Amino acid sequence: MALSAKLVMRQGQSMVMTPQLLQAIKLLQLPNIELAAYIENELERNPLLERAEDFNPSEPGNEPSALFEGPTPPEGEADWASQELETDVAGLAQNLGTELGNAFESDRAPAPAEFCAPPEGHGLSATSWSGVASGGSDGLTPDLEAYAAAQISLGDHLARQAAIVLADPADMMIARALIDALDEAGYLTGSLGDLADRLGAPLARLETVLARLQQLEPTGVFARNLAECLSLQLIERNRFDPAMQALVANLPLLAKRDHAALRRLCGVDDEDLADMIAEIRRLEPKPGRPFGAPPEQLATADVFVALAPDNSWRIELNNEALPRVLVNESYAANVKRGRTSEADRLFLTTNLQNANWLTKSLEQRARTILKVASEIVRRQDGFFLEGVVGLRPLNLKTVADAIGMHESTVSRVTSNKYIHTPRGLFEMKYFFSTSIASNGVGEAHSAESVRFKIKQMIDAEDPSDVLSDDVIVARLKVADIVIARRTVAKYRDSLRIPSSVDRRREKMAPPVAAGSFRNSLTL
Known part of the structure; x- marks a missing residue:
């Protein structure tokens, strides 16, 4: 059988994702901040796009638009901008019927006692004090507001201190690598061994440099875990005695409010334990927090x-x-009417299509x-x-x-x-939200509303009668909500509510020590 090539016409349907369709889908899911950034890029790239607020109908090539026309003055009244304004002091006073000092208090000439001489060696300009004598000023004043508003990063803050305490250039190089390995909270991430291999330096030298860096401000930086961070701060306060060492070494028991076990491990009574816990709560678990990450953008309502x-x-x-952009079709028409090459016409046509x-x-x-x-x-x-x-x-x-x-x-x-x-x-x-079945023929319940009811039950529970998950399941069943015990535990964990055992231990603890341990200690 011989093979041959031939043309065959078939009709079919297929979906083609054009660049324009992809752009529309992308714009649909962008939040306001990212959409604004995308529009800015398009405005810079496409000469036919303009912001609605920047559009000026009076410019050559721009047709006036009703959207930007101001209200027409009533018949018989002239536009105030076309009137000749009175600037003579005597004329203004006559028109106002009083002296200017009475009409405009801020323009009243100050009394001699109100003048204040500038400090010696400083000149007084029309807008501000200058830092040099008036005869030697170059007219430029430092932007003190921008200088004061500039936020220094944690890395720069530590690098300046490291340059003071470390004289060896090799140690400074190690310090810079350790600073780069810090997270936003000021903790050292990664392994010292891996960093030593990458730098080609002995591990002992890295540990020596790390010990020097752990003495920098803020106290607690370069710690490798929460216990080490708290220990560095307690050492600086001269409060790291054996009892406090035992407490820091058993932070999980402190988070669970197991005060009986802590008293036994630390060898202290209730009063001493309460003082120690209060001391721990005054420490900063995230020493890098004051420098912080870039400020989060506030959510804007759509x-x-x-x-x-x-x-x-x-x-x-x-x-x-909502971003407002306009397509300047008049500009495109004017350019096309001129002597333009084929490449220029194609450029304008493409940009006009994209803008529309x-x-x-x-x-x-x-x-x-x-x-x-x-x-x-x-x-x-x-x-x-x-x-x-x-x-x-x-x-x-x-x-x-x-x-x-x-x-x-x-x-x-x-x-x-x-x-x-x-x-x-x-x-x-x-x-x-997902649906939670009801006990009878009623409507199903929202998972979010069930989670809220669980929180209400726990908030209103009696300290002497803490609700277990099984009791919560039974009460929800009475309220026509069918839910499993493991689901209650999952919702309780999502709300960061401890178990019934931990809640009972917390509520029965002494008042001074019963205060909830700072949530930020959990890193």
């Missing part, structure tokens, strides 16, 4: 939900968080967010009226089917998007 006069819910987009698609994608993004938010509010109206206990089970597919979109689209819309409600600011994902 949608506002408010109660309307007719007791319905009014849902609005946050216009302040971007504006359409932003508009589609806003409409989709509003549609999804409206459906969430409609289905979770109980939350806005009753709080967390009013949350209902909800999943992405339910919302997607209701608004006629794909489940993946709803997932992208609700990621890193926030709703501002009368009860606070919540992420859209918060309103989606």
Whole structure:
């Protein structure tokens, strides 16, 4: 049988992910901060895109837009900007009917006693004091506000101190490597042995340099664990006696409030143990915290939900968080009319298409967010009226089917998007929770509302009658909520609530020592 090549036409359907479609999907899931950064990059790259607030209709090539036109003065009234303003002092006083000092208190000439002579060797300029005599000033003043606002990093702070205590360049190189190995809390990460192999230095020398660095400020840096961090601070305070050493060596017992075991290990009575615990609680478990990480960006609401006069819910987009860009088509037309090469025409055409698609994608993004938010509010109206206990089970597919979109689209819309409600600011994902079956024929319960009820039970429990997980299961069953014991334990752990044994030990402990151990000690 001979093989031959031939052309065959077939009709079929396939989905092609064009660059424009990929861009629209990407914009849909971006939070406000990242979207603003993306728009900034597009504004720099595409000459046909402009910010709405920067658009000037009076510039050549820009057609005036009704969006930017100001209100027209009433008939018979001239525009104030075209009037000739009175600048003569006597004329102003006559028009006002009083002296300028009475009308404008800040412009009143000060009395001689109100003048203050500048310090010796300093000149007084029209805006500020200068640090040199008036005759030698070059007109430039230091930006003291920027200098004071500059935040020094933990690494720079330690490097300056290390340069003072270490004279050998090799030791300084080791110190720099150890500083780079610190985390944000000031703890030394990684192994000294691995670092020694990487630097080609003896392990003993690294340990010697580390011991010197552990004496730097803030006290506790370069510790390899919490116990070492607390020990360094106690040594500096001259409080690291044998009893305190035993307490630091048994921090897990302290976290569980097992005071009986701690008294036995430390060889102290209740009063001494309470003093030691109070001393531990005054220490800083994360010495690098004051320098900290870069400040976190505050969440910005994408949608506002408010109660309307007719007791319905009014849902609005946050216009302040929506980027507004315009396509300057007039500029593109003017350039095309000139003498341009084929490459220039292709460049303009491509950028015009991209600009138009971007504006359409932003508009589609806003409409989709509003549609999804409206459906969430409609289905979770109980939350806005009753709080967390009013949350209902909800999943992405339910919302997607209701608004006629794909489940993946709803997932992208609700990621890193926030709703501002009368009860606070919540992420859209918060309103989606799994279903907990009821005991009878009633509606299912939201997992978040069940978690809230468990917290309410534990907060209201009697110190002499601490609720176990089995008791909580039984009480929830009475409230028409069917839940397993392991689920109660999982929800309790997610709320960072200790077990019934630990809670009973904490509540029965002496008042001074019963204060909850600082959560930040758990690294």
